[in-house]
Amino acid sequence: MKVKISVHRDFTISPIDERLYSAFIEHMGRAIYGGIYDPGHPQADEQGFRKDVLKFVQDLNIPAIRYPGGNFVSAYRWEDGVGPRETRPVRLDLAWRCTETNxxxxxxxxxxxxxxGIDMMLAVNLGTRGLDDARNFLEYVNFPSGTALSDLRRSHGKTEPHNVKLWCLxxxxxxxxQTGHKVAVEYGRLANETAKAFKSFDPSIKTIVCGSSNDEMPTYPEWEREVLEESYENVDYxxxxxxxxxxxxxxxxxxxxxxxxxRYIQAxxxxxxxxxxxxxxxxxVFICFDEWNVWYHQREKDNRRITEWDWPEAPALLEETYNFEDALFVAGLLNEFIRRSDRVKIACIAQLVNVIAPIRAEKEGPAWRQSIYHPYRLVALYGRGEALRTAVDxxxxxxxxxxxxxxxxxASVYNREKNTLTxxxxxxxxxxxxxLEINLTGFPEPCLSEHLAMEGYxxxxxxxxxxxxxxxxKPGxxxxVDESGSVRGILAPLSYHVLRLSLKTD
Structure with missing residues (x-):
């Protein structure tokens, strides 16, 4: 089949917020315990963090990570996870029917x-708790010193504040x-008051209000309308x-x-x-698409297991094995986020390690990168700059x-600083x-500097x-690039390609 792509240097959609390539990790299954943290593993450092997992994460160049949930956060007491480890309480996690050691x-x-090398994007519990506990958490995390909660943090060995700027309500x-599920007006008012308090503490803080859990919810999109009616002026996403x-x-x-x-983003x-x-x-107000991924290989089986087990500690849960078809889908979804980058400023793959994740780590064994890791990494590395309007025939x-x-x-991205087109x-x-034929307008003397392909699987x-x-x-x-400056080539069926062009400096 013949396909033609046309781009013009000046026909841009939006600068891409680098946080479009963020991630999410929750106290769920083996995401934290046995994922990023496994003190008994041969690859563990002095703090118990797995170095092999950490290296894979570092290679993704993730700008921000949402923590600690997820459904987990709606009954979470942040105080349980601070202070000496030997005195921290063990709790029941109602979301996943597991035992949390904190x-x-x-x-x-x-x-x-x-x-x-990742900034934290923290979520507060507005399910079983509310504004007072949220502002206490903020003070503990972000205030330098001289108050009860900031000095409590300092007594726990953290003399400098964490200075977290992104907060999920x-x-x-x-x-x-959801534990503590609310109707839209009830939640919107609570979220608004929490956002007001956070911005009173620090006007540079950005707040994220909950939209629909998915576009098949019976309350969608009326939920968004009602929540924003209550909170619009005090939220950012x-x-x-x-x-x-x-x-x-x-x-x-x-x-x-x-x-x-x-269509979901447009609505x-x-x-x-x-x-x-x-x-x-x-x-x-912009969109924060802070949970997305392929999830179905283990979903029905593990949903049954959750109802049957007896509060295990860090069980193997939702450990999807991703195939090449999933990798092609993830690549396409990332393209959609680039094309919608005028409205979607933050997006988080859910999750990062073991639980519906691009990285897997065996207990007492190796870690490895799943198929979906690779398109995620390539877009995170090279999808920075301005999204271009791309005509596809x-x-x-x-x-x-x-x-x-x-x-x-x-999707196409122009990086003016590096003078590259990807x-x-x-x-x-x-x-x-x-x-393939790609016609370029306004891009002088393009040169194909790199072609990476995932094909033949x-x-x-x-x-x-x-x-x-x-x-x-692999190298494609x-x-x-022909003599006229057009890009031409042959793309195999069911294949993914990253074409990086270097451009002549004006």
């Missing part, structure tokens, strides 16, 4: 985040499964969550679900605009999820190669502890 709390996690409060599945084993329909995500963007206009507000298909889905999925391209056709192929690098990016072939 051996990792805010200070230990801050140490790990500093090692990983609860988690999925629209969900009936509204969160969206969405997980994806392919139970029907229909690859093209699976890929079409990326179009659903675009909430419209809701934001409506409330802004109604309130005559001057501030803007390619054949399309119809499916249950959407009509007129392009077989060619493309294309992230997926040929989603099941059997046909794509004869069976859709069900995976990485494993025994074969950790089976799926990985059959793409060149």
């Amino acid at each position: 051996q990792i709390g805010i200070n230990e996690f801050a140490d790990w985040a500093k090692l990983a 609860g988690n999925e409060m629209d969900g009936p499964w 509204i969160s969206l969550h969405k997980y994806f599945e392919n139970y029907e084993r229909n690859t093209l329909n699976f890929f079409g679900k990326i179009e659903e995500t675009g 909430i963007s419209g809701t934001i605009d409506y409330i802004k206009a109604k309130k005559r507000a001057k501030n803007d 390619a054949p399309t298909y119809n499916c249950a999820a959407a009509d007129q889905v392009s077989y060619l999925d493309v 294309f992230f391209i997926i040929n989603r056709h099941l059997s046909e190669t794509a004869e 069976d859709l069900q192929a995976t990485n494993s502890a025994q074969n950790p690098d089976h799926i990985r990016p 072939e059959n793409v060149v």
Whole structure:
């Protein structure tokens, strides 16, 4: 099939907020205990953090990480995770029917985040707790000294404040499964008062109010309207969550679900605009898509297990094994976030280690990168700059999820500082190669500096502890820049490509 891409240097969508490539980790399963922290492991450092896992995380260049939940946070007492470890209480976690030892709390996690080079994005409990406990947590974390809570932190060995600027006001409060679930107006008022208090403490703090848990909730999108009616002037972002599945084993329909995500973002963007206009507000609210991933391989099985087990400590839970099809989907979803970067400023892959994660780590064994790790890393490294409006002329298909889905999925990013232009391209056709032509306007003397490809794998192929690098990016072939400055090449069916062009300095 013939496909054509056209870009113009001046036709931009938006500068990309680097936090578009953030992550999420929760006290759930073996994400924390046995994931980032495993003091008995041969790879553990003096603090008990796994060095092999940490290296994989560092290589992702993650800007921010959401912690400690997730459903876990809606019944969490932050005080349980500070002070001497030997005196910390053991609690029951109602969200996942597990036992929480509290051996990792805010200070230990801050140490790990500093090692990983990641800023923390903290969530407060607005389920079983409220404004008073939230402001106490903020004071403990962020105030330098001279108050009861800041001095308490200093007595715990942290003389400097953590200076966290991003705060999530609860988690999925629209969900009936949530401990302390609330109706929209009730939650919106609580979130508004919490945001006001946080900004009274520090006007530079940014707050994230809970949107819908997914776009299939019966209250969507009315939830967003009602919550923003109560809180618009005091919040900076509204969160969206969405997980994806392919139970029907229909690859093209699976890929079409990326179009659903675009509709979801567009609907909430419209809701934001409506409330802004109604309130005559001057501030803007953006989208924080702070939970997203493929999740279905273990989902039904583990949902049953949770109801049957007897409060285990850090059990193996939702440890999805991701295949090449999932990697192509993740690559496409990241493209969609780039294309929507005028509205989506923060996005967090859920989660980071072991639990529906790009990184797996065996107990007493090795760690490895799953298939989805690689597109996530490539976009996090090279998808920084300005998102360009990209015209794509390619054949399309119809499916249950959407009509007129392009077989060619493309996002392009122009980095003026480095004078580079990067294309992230997926040929989603099941059997046909794509004869590629890219026409560039305003980009002088382009030179193909790098071509990385993920291609030739069976859709069900995976990485494993025994074969950790089976799926990985490799140098691509059959793409060149011709004498006219156009990019031409052949893209195999079901393949992912990163094309990096260096440009002549003006």
